[in-house]
Amino acid sequence: MTAYLSSAEPGFAQAFETLLASKREASVEVGETVAAIIADVRKRGDVALIELTTKFDGMTLDAAGLRFTADEIEEAYRAVDPDVRSALELAHRRITAHHQKQMPEDSTYTDDIGVTLGSRWTAVEAVGLYVPGGLASYPSSVLMNAIPAKVAGVERLAMVVPTPKGVVNPAVLAAAKIAGVDEIYRVGGAQAVAALAFGTDTIKPVYKIVGPGNAYVAAAKRQVFGTVGIDMIAGPSEVLVIADSTANPAWIAADLLAQAEHGGGAQSILLTTDADLAKAVDAEVDRQIGTLRAPDTARAGWNEFGAIITVATIDEAIALANRIASEHVELALDDPQSVVEKIRNAGAIFVGHHTPEAIGDYVGGSNHVLPTARSARFASGLGVLDFVKRTTILGCxxxxxxxxxxxxxxxxxxxxxxxxxxxxxxxxxx
Amino acid sequence: MTAYLSSAEPGFAQAFETLLASKREASVEVGETVAAIIADVRKRGDVALIELTTKFDGMTLDAAGLRFTADEIEEAYRAVDPDVRSALELAHRRITAHHQKQMPEDSTYTDDIGVTLGSRWTAVEAVGLYVPGGLASYPSSVLMNAIPAKVAGVERLAMVVPTPKGVVNPAVLAAAKIAGVDEIYRVGGAQAVAALAFGTDTIKPVYKIVGPGNAYVAAAKRQVFGTVGIDMIAGPSEVLVIADSTANPAWIAADLLAQAEHGGGAQSILLTTDADLAKAVDAEVDRQIGTLRAPDTARAGWNEFGAIITVATIDEAIALANRIASEHVELALDDPQSVVEKIRNAGAIFVGHHTPEAIGDYVGGSNHVLPTARSARFASGLGVLDFVKRTTILGCxxxxxxxxxxxxxxxxxxxxxxxxxxxxxxxxxx
Incomplete structure (x- = not known):
């Protein structure tokens, strides 16, 4: 049931703690299974990779078929709706332009006693990109992971994507082509992570692996960490909308549902100073759910993890927002600018009534891979810095x-x- | 036995692979023990923390005694040799000055269609710093971990250090005082990591935990990762010296031994174009070991993990160095500057005959917490960036x-x- 809280009520502190501590992800214990898969791929290489792919993805293939050919990628690109293709190209241009500003600069200076100190940045030479198959096979995520790597100067970007029963989302291959991914393999799961980390005859090893995946993929990334670098472990998506009486309830409801429709533990929270708005949004969420083509996921997500919290002042909302440390924070406020600087813990802040979070998912230009599960207290979204490393230089x-x-x-x-x-x-x- | 390799010999490629893959750390399986300790501290808080400290550190204490008082810290500071104290203060000034240059800048701009894109950096509010007890209780490591946190603007820096049988290294407390550490607790092991991650009545939780530790500490950091951020898992230290005929064999031998004396899998490798130098260094290492007050650790480390590799050209040395991806790379060369830019994978590069690695360990100004075990292929040394996080700002x-x-x-x-x-x-x- 959607949680309704008011900071004016006596049990609020405890109820808020419960909300903060709520677990939104099924914890699946797959460590041992994954360890066995990794050991197998490490030992038997392509042979194990092919056997495991046959078993888990229900398809037959041989070593020559592991990698998508240029023709296959080109064909997929052409099969994508031209509107979607040009949207991907617009997104590619905008994401590239923004990330180019993130490239850190080298710096060298000599201090007053004659010690030269330098910091030099170089790209990670080879990176693996995991892309999920099936429902969560998002072309936008391919762009968001691949573009910062390419902007950083990664020379070899190798993508893996499982193709259950041989089926692949052509838009995913099109996005990879647009982003300049160098190699694409039709494998997934822990076996694909193992192949990227340790290498096989067909897939050369990489130095870092990024990209989201299911519990097996996440466990495999944790286990190969050290041999290679990994990005953060992504949890369910989340949005926190801070709204005052100037907000449009229908727009806020749409934003809350845009998060809830992800399913899998995705969470939408409204924090507002206006009790009437809270009621109006609640009613509007119910109304809009009924108009979705596939309402079940959004309804279940909103009912199970949604929350509406009323507070007395915007400062109170800010204090709670900093404790929640949401992946996405929307400021649907009359004066959002004055609040931006007070939100300290957030993956991304969406400023003002005309900035729905979905803009950031696709074509805003910023990255949509952001810290979840309160990790915005200590982590940043994906960017160019994740694909470079700094070497210190010292000379006396x-x-x-x-x-x-x-x-x-x-x-x-x-x-x-x-x-x-x-x-x-x-x-x-x- | 120290490895002697020559790139001119037929078996070199295989021998070099073996060297690269050699495991220098005893792998201790402590995951389950650590999980039980964490669960206990999470459930019983201070009571568990005190029981476990009594058990593992052989001392009695109560909740009031968990934290070092200001008087105790001041007393320790005064007990430290004035020369050591002023060396710590010099190190503090130099490390602070260098790290101040690492603070990333906020950036906001509005693009040609009216989208405002910003990147804003804020400090992690609360950080825990683990400091080992016993032999590896290094005041320099306190400075190297604490200073970037304080430069970043971390408001609450809480340090934990085990004090077996109640004994603490006064220089460690002095370094903490000099670096501005806010709280110091006399606890260690997985129980200290659990207290920092989840909090107890006495120790408030932090958002990120940094600092080196034994296998239990490393396992605990891995297990609490997600609840809090962690830094990299440190492996044994290592140095790679690239030398030509202009190098002084006695100086190189001293550098190789400075690494080997760490023990615990520390590795020293010499890569040289000069076979005569190789022989002279080898002899000089033997000679110098005999003059150390405590030669056993250095001798064992050099014999077990040391290597001397002769190559035909400096370019060959560079190619091998980039594969080794050492924590420390020294360039004891006639023209080191031309080589600096070609060393792509290294934690830190020490340029020229007059820059021994030990300068970087203490007072050079750069950080001595650097990527080990080939992780310089994808990771950077510790710095201000590890204590800040970026929030994306988007406005339409x-x-x-x-x-x-x-x-x-x-x-x-x-x-x-x-x-x-x-x-x-x-x-x-x-």
Whole structure:
């Protein structure tokens, strides 16, 4: 049942804690199964990868068929509705333009005693991109993961996508082609993650794996972490709308449903200073659900995880929003700008009545891979920084080394690391 | 036995692969023990934390004694040798100055169709810092972890350090005081990580946990990841020295031993174009080991994990270095600058004959928490970016929303997300 809370009621603090702690994801214990799959692919390579794909995806294939050919990709691209194709191309242009501004700059300087300190950024050479099959096989997610990698300068971007019974979403291949993905393989699950991490005859290993997946994929990413880098583990999507009396209830209802229709634990919360708006939105959600072609998922999501919280002041809403730390925060307010700077924990903030969250999902230009499950308290959305790494550069003149020698030797000795100190003093004939 | 390889020999490719794949860490399976400890602290809070500390650290304490008092910290600070204290203060100034340059800048712009796109950085509010007890209780590591957090603007930095039998390294407390750590608790192990992640009556929860630790600590960090953020899992330290005939064998030997004396799987590798240098360094390592006050760890480390590789050209050395992706790379070369830009995978590069790696460990100014075990292929050293997170800001004018509407609806429909499209069209009366 959708939660209705008011900060004026006596049990509010406890009810809010319960809402914060609510678990929205079925926890499936698949660690051992996944470990066995990874060990198998690591040992038997392509042979295991093919057997597992046959078993889990209900299809036959051989090593030569693991990789999509250029012709197959081209054919899929042509099969996509031209309107969708040009929408993907618009999204590609806008996402690329925004992410180009995220490229960090190298910096080198020499300080007053002659020590040169530098930070140099280089792209991760090879990256794997996991794309789910079936219902959650979203071309927009291909763009959102692939574009920052390509903007960063990743030379080899290898995508994997399962094709149950041989079926693939042509729009996913079209998005990959538009984004410049270098290789695409028709494999998925933990076996695909293992192949990317350790390599097989057909799939060369990568250094980092990104992209969403089911419980098996998430477990596999956790297990190969260390051998390769991984991105964050994505949880169910969520939106928090902060609205005052100037908000349009029908628009807010539409935004809440746009989140609820994802299913799988997706959560929509309305935080408002206006009790009348709260009622109007609630009624409007019910009305709009009835007009959806496939209302069941949205209805179930809203009923199970939705919440409407009324508060006395916008400051109170801000304080609660910072505790919720939502993936998406919409500010449907008369004066949203003054609130933006006070929202500290959020993956993305959507400012004003004319910025529905869906704009950020597709063509706004920003990334839609954002921290979920309160992780906006400590994590950022996906971006160019996820595909580069910084190397520190340090250089001393003989004089600088001499100036720093006594302190280095003192600390090395205090830590019981005599040879550390000697590596300095030996250069100074001390 | 120290490995001696030459790229000119027929079995080199295989021998190099073996070196790359060699495991330098005892893998201890502690997952279940750690899970039980975490569950206990989560359930019973301070009571469990105290019981476990009594059991593992061999000491008695009560809730009031969990936290070091200001007087205790001040007393420890005064107990530290003044030379060490001023070395810590020099290190603090230099590390702070360098990390201040890492603070990312906010950026907001409005594009040609009226979409405002922003990236705003805010500090993680509360961070936990794990500091090992016993032999590896290094004051320099306290500085390296605490300073970037404080430069980033972390308001609450809570440190935990186990004090077996009640003994603590005063220099560790002094470093914490110098770095501005806000709270220090005398607890360690998985129980300390659990307390930081979930909170107890005495220790408020944090949003991110950083710092090195033993296998239990590493496992605990992995298990609480998601509830809180964590830094990378640190492996044994390593150095790769690239040297030509201009290098001084005694200096290189000292650098190799400075790494080997860490023990615990630490690795030193020399890559050189000069076979005579290789021999001279080898002899010099043997000679210098004999002059150390405590030679056993360095000797064992060099014998078990050390390697000397001779190559024909510097370009060959660079190619191998990029595959090794060492935490530390020293360039003991006549012309190191021309090589710096070709080393792509390295945590830090130490340029020229007068820059021993130990300078970077203490007072160079850069961070000594760097990616190990080949993870420099995809990861960076610790820095200010690890203590901030980026929030995306998106704002549309009605005209901008209208311009992006068709593409958004086309993509939403292609992905079967009707309510996403409607959240846009409803605002445009479409």
């Amino acid at each position: 003149t003989p004089a600088a080394l001499s100036e720093l020698a006594d302190a280095t030797v003192a600390l090395a000795e205090a830590e019981g690391l005599q040879a550390h100190g000697r590596s300095v003093s030996i250069r100074l004939n001390r | 004018t009605p005209a901008a929303l209208s311009e992006l509407a068709d593409a958004t609806v086309a993509l939403a429909e292609a992905e079967g997300l009707q309510a996403h499209g409607r959240s846009v069209s409803i605002r445009l009366n479409r």
